[in-house]
Amino acid sequence: xxxxxxxxxxxxxxxxxxxxxxxxxxxxxxxxxxxxxxxxxxxxxxxxxxxxxxxxxxxxxxxxxxxxxxxxxxxxxxxxxxxxxxxxxxxxxxxxxxxxxxxxxxxxxxxxxxxxxxxxxxxxxxxxxxxxxxxxxxxxxxxxxxxxxxxxxxxxxxxxxxxxxxxxxxxxxxxxxxxxxxxxxxxxxxxxxxxxxxxxxxxxxxxxxxxxxxxxxxxxxxxxxxxxxxxxxxxxxxxxxxxxxxxxxxxxxxxxxxxxxxxxxxxxxxxxxxxxxxxxxxxxxxxxxxxxxxxxxxxxxxxxxxxxxxxxxxxxxxxxxxxxxxxxxxxxxxxxxxxxxxxxxxxxxxxxxxxxxxxxxxxxxxxxxxxxxxxxxxxxxxxxxxxxxxxxxxxxxxxxxxxxxxxxxxxxxxxxxxxxxxxxxxxxxxxxxxxxxxxxxxxxxxxxxxxxxxxxxxxxxxxxxxxxxxxxxxx
Numbered sequence: 001x002x003x004x005x006x007x008x009x010x011x012x013x014x015x016x017x018x019x020x021x022x023x024x025x026x027x028x029x030x031x032x033x034x035x036x037x038x039x040x041x042x043x044x045x046x047x048x049x050x051x052x053x054x055x056x057x058x059x060x061x062x063x064x065x066x067x068x069x070x071x072x073x074x075x076x077x078x079x080x081x082x083x084x085x086x087x088x089x090x091x092x093x094x095x096x097x098x099x100x101x102x103x104x105x106x107x108x109x110x111x112x113x114x115x116x117x118x119x120x121x122x123x124x125x126x127x128x129x130x131x132x133x134x135x136x137x138x139x140x141x142x143x144x145x146x147x148x149x150x151x152x153x154x155x156x157x158x159x160x161x162x163x164x165x166x167x168x169x170x171x172x173x174x175x176x177x178x179x180x181x182x183x184x185x186x187x188x189x190x191x192x193x194x195x196x197x198x199x200x201x202x203x204x205x206x207x208x209x210x211x212x213x214x215x216x217x218x219x220x221x222x223x224x225x226x227x228x229x230x231x232x233x234x235x236x237x238x239x240x241x242x243x244x245x246x247x248x249x250x251x252x253x254x255x256x257x258x259x260x261x262x263x264x265x266x267x268x269x270x271x272x273x274x275x276x277x278x279x280x281x282x283x284x285x286x287x288x289x290x291x292x293x294x295x296x297x298x299x300x301x302x303x304x305x306x307x308x309x310x311x312x313x314x315x316x317x318x319x320x321x322x323x324x325x326x327x328x329x330x331x332x333x334x335x336x337x338x339x340x341x342x343x344x345x346x347x348x349x350x351x352x353x354x355x356x357x358x359x360x361x362x363x364x365x366x367x368x369x370x371x372x373x374x375x376x377x378x379x380x381x382x383x384x385x386x387x388x389x390x391x392x393x394x395x396x397x398x399x400x401x402x403x404x405x406x407x408x409x410x411x412x413x414x415x416x417x418x419x420x421x422x423x424x425x426x427x428x429x430x431x432x433x434x435x436x437x438x439x440x441x442x443x444x445x446x447x448x449x450x451x452x453x454x455x456x457x458x459x460x461x462x463x464x465x466x467x468x469x470x471x472x473x474x475x
Contacts, residue, residue, distance in 0.1 A: 041445070041448050043450065043453045051180065053457075054188065054426065055462070056462075057188075059415055059416040061417070062417055063417065064089070064417075065089040065090070065138055066090060066137045067089055067091045067137070067139075067140060068092060068093040068094070068095070068134060068136040068138070068140070068155075069091060069093070069094045070140070070143060070155075071141055071142035071143035072102060073142070073143075078405075079140065079142060079405060080108065081108070082406045084112060086409050086410050087413070087474050091109055092118065093117050093118045093119075093130050094106055094120070095119075095120040095127050099122040099126075100121075101121065105117075118130070131158035136160045137160060138413075139162050141164045144242070145170050145242075146241075148164050149175075152168060157181065157185060159187065162187070162188070162190070163189075164189065164190070166193065166257065167191065167433035168433050172438065172453070175455075176455075179426050179430050179455055188426065191260070191428070192408060193408075193424060193432070194401055194407075195257050195260060196260045196423070196467055197404045197408045197467075198261065198338075199384070199385070199402075199403075200358055201264070201340060202467070203379070203383045203384055203388075205261070205264045205467065205468050206468055207349070207383045208344070209265075209468055212347065212379075213344030213347050213349070214345035215344055216265070216342065216343070217321075217323075217344055218324070219262035219325075219342045219343065220258070220327075220340075221261055222257070222258035222326050222338055223254040223258060224327060224329040224330075225337075226330070226334055227242075227331065228286065232290065232294070234300065243304065246284070246307070247306055249440055250281050250307050250308050250309055251279075251437065252279065252312040252328040252435060253436060254328050255312075255314055256433055256436070257338060258327065258338055259314075259326050259432045260424075262340075263428070264467050268318065268428075268460075269427050269431060270466055272320045273318060273461075274431060275318060275451070275452055277315070277450050278314070278315050278442050278449040279314045279315070279442040280313050281443050282311040284307055285310060286332045287306045288306055290331075306331075310329060310331045310332050313326070314327075314442075316435070336352075340352060340360075346364055347362065347364025349362045350373075356376060357375075357377055360375075361376060362376045387407050395407045414474050414475075417475050427455045427456050431452075
């Protein structure tokens with residue numbers, strides 16, 4: 001670290017400080033409930049009282065991780081090879097409402113030299129049959145969004161830890177209930193947010209935690225990806241389930257894709273918290289325009305009326321006075337971007353720009369000056385997360401969004417095999433996913449500012465380690 005850089009609170013805490021934080025998760029005093037600022041619509045009161053927190057609670061240690069998969073379409077069908085490749089993991093069961101997908105996945109697992117998993121499928125309740133009959137340590141869920149809550153809760157109640165694709169649930173009461181179920185069952189459920197394991201995102205968090213950006217003031221993230229061809233592909237999204245959401249809800253479906261990495265860098269739920277959200281939506285024109293130009297008259301989409309805006313913008317404020325902007329834009333012609341930008345009193349990072357191999361640029365005082373951007377490459381080399389330096393080559397060879405899928409899988413298996421605290425817990429997952437239904441609530445109220453729920457119930461101020469973890473070897 002350069003000598004002129006201000007030491008962060010993580011540097012000052014040192015190893016002894018971090019050790020003390022681990023114990024703080026079980027002995028912190030109750031905090032006074034924050035007051036609602038004028039002009040902010042109050043949040044629902046937390047329905048959980050008297051439950052023991054799962055903050056800072058490690059996974060129950062397992063030598064070998066027995067995995068079950070629910071949902072084997074495009075996402076789940078592309079993830080099984082990564083789960084099977086992680087040392088100490090094995091896939092014991094696979095399930096899809098379409099039995100042929102379960103058989104195809106089992107064939108692939110067997111063809112790669114692994115034991116053939118049990119197959120379940122053919123009915124809506126097949127996932128429950130799998131949970132009832134097979135003892136599992138981790139259940140991975142990659143079904144359409146509307147099934148995540150029911151299947152995630154069922155997996156928790158079956159005694160498993162659960163990794164859920166985005167989001168963990170689609171409504172606020174469902175999200176609260178998953179928090180309650182985690183606390184009741186004493187197993188973990190987390191959002192399988194692969195963007196948090198992006199190389200730049202992890203390095204950005206480490207640069208921020210080292211104090212290079214000074215006092216953080218704002219950040220931005222998003223999911224800007226032209227999905228129009230896929231949304232109209234009747235085979236890619238089976239029964240056009242994802243396009244149907246655009247006919248029913250005007251909300252930020254993927255708010256957590258950009259929110260998660262910024263929240264990690266800002267230590268949300270680990271020293272700061274989101275206090276409010278307000279959202280806006282542009283007109284819903286992109287899908288109708290694409291259909292007009294490219295869809296034949298007999299295509300099922302002609303029965304659709306689209307209501308989801310082409311650009312959904314969410315603005316979050318935090319207890320420490322920071323602001324976070326997220327964008328969702330999947331129905332417009334544009335290059336891919338997750339924005340991934342972080343600003344502090346001494347500099348900033350902007351990702352997804354044509355600068356250097358990392359595709360990011362940085363400007364920090366006093367290293368830089370003359371209003372000239374610098375490539376992020378040099379800083380990334382200094383602050384690269386240990387997961388990328390030690391596992392990155394394997395991750396990239398296993399594919400999956402440039403390796404971030406495999407890093408998430410590898411780290412999940414490692415954490416359970418070692419009995420570590422999760423990088424992303426249910427409180428993080430709930431906080432990031434609450435923006436999905438709450439964005440729609442705000443839009444329906446003309447962009448009203450809504451009070452954000454505190455899923456930690458007053459424990460957000462406890463400093464504790466998150467995804468910026470210390471190196472560990474796989475057993």
